[in-house]
Amino acid sequence: MKDILKGERVKEMRRKIIFVDIDNTLANTNAQLERLGIDISAYPANVPSELWSKDIFKSAEPIEPVINFVNAIHPHYKIVYLTAREGIYHELTLHWLEKNNLPIAPIVHTNGRDKGQFIQIFSSTEKVVGAIEDSPHEINSMIDAKEDLLLFVPDWEYNRHLEKGIRILLNNRKGI
Numbered sequence: 001m002k003d004i005l006k007g008e009r010v011k012e013m014r015r016k017i018i019f020v021d022i023d024n025t026l027a028n029t030n031a032q033l034e035r036l037g038i039d040i041s042a043y044p045a046n047v048p049s050e051l052w053s054k055d056i057f058k059s060a061e062p063i064e065p066v067i068n069f070v071n072a073i074h075p076h077y078k079i080v081y082l083t084a085r086e087g088i089y090h091e092l093t094l095h096w097l098e099k100n101n102l103p104i105a106p107i108v109h110t111n112g113r114d115k116g117q118f119i120q121i122f123s124s125t126e127k128v129v130g131a132i133e134d135s136p137h138e139i140n141s142m143i144d145a146k147e148d149l150l151l152f153v154p155d156w157e158y159n160r161h162l163e164k165g166i167r168i169l170l171n172n173r174k175g176i
Contacts, residue, residue: 015078017122018130018150019115019142020070020105022083025134025154027060027096043136043158054092057085062100066132066154066168070102076130079105080122082115084138116141119149136162 004036023029030040033056038045052071085093087109094107108118115131122128123146130150133139136159142149143164151165 009059015076016127016129017080017126018073018077018132019080019082019119021115021133021135021138022085022097023057023060023079023134024063024156025132026063026066026070026102027057028063029056029060030156032056032060041157043156052086054089057089057092057096060096063154065170065172067100067102068171069152069168074103079103081105081107082110082118082131083107084110084112084115084135087111087165114138114141116143116145119145125163130131132168133165134159139164 020026030045033040033045033051036051036056038047038051066068073079081093081097083093088109090109097107098104110118110127113134117133119128119142127148128146128149131142132152132154133142134154134156139151139153139159142151152168153159153162153165155167155169
């Protein structure tokens with residue numbers, strides 16, 4: 001029995017990694033910002049730092065097309081959540097992911113660093129094959145870090161100018 005479990009752990013460790021962003025990829029934080037009167041037509045939106053709060057993250061509605069996609073690929077890939085959210089929101093983020101029936105997986109907080117740096121770091125020891133990301137800046141940093149990265153992009157108005165990635169259509173979202 002221990003050999004079987006050990007084999008499963010080795011198999012799990014060797015699975016290919018897909019990084020998954022959270023805000024405006026899985027959680028519609030844009031809608032929360034709009035409710036507070038923030039203009040989200042330009043990206044990144046000019047959000048005063050004092051507006052970022054637990055309420056914005058806690059109240060964000062799930063983006064179902066992306067959540068369905070993540071749940072569909074999870075049996076075949078190791079998911080790692082890669083978020084620009086500050087680490088103080090770790091427990092709240094974990095709770096939000098669980099509440100919205102997403103796979104339990106590591107959550108990495110970038111602490112202000114480009115996500116491309118994490119692609120490079122993980123790629124030195126792991127098989128990083130893809131990412132799901134909405135931010136134009138982060139998409140570019142990821143592609144710069146790993147040219148052959150398989151990229152899935154939730155289709156928001158602010159990232160349509162990019163020709164990179166496979167689009168995940170969000171036909172129930174404003175401006176789409």
